Amino acid sequence: GAIDVKDTVPLVLKELRVGLALGGFYGIILGIYGYFMHHSLQLGQVVGLTILGNMTGAALLAVLLPMIFQRLKVDPAVATGPFVTTAIDILGVLNYFVIATWIYKL
Helix, strand or coil, X not given: CCCCHHHHHXXXXXXXXXXXXXXXXXXXXXXXXXXXXXXXXXXXXXXXXXXXXXXXXXXXXXXXXXXXXXXXXXXXXXXXXXXXXXXXXXXXXXXXXXXXXXXXXX
């Protein structure tokens, strides 16, 4: 009950900024690491973009799912954990394969 559903847009934008900032930072670091350790620009791009997408998606899911559950009259504290974890895992792997397929086809 600490978050009002009316505050959805400001909260989503805040989490989006945080996810993009952290994902961009870690994506650059891990992309450079992947490039230098395996001498592959494509691998560095895949790793960097995947981290960027995964961290941004995780931040958005973590703020949106509790609000969705609250609107559905389901206790967000109980339902959010399993759904966020599962969704982030599934979307993260899917994101990785989509980006890898896209980068390696170029």
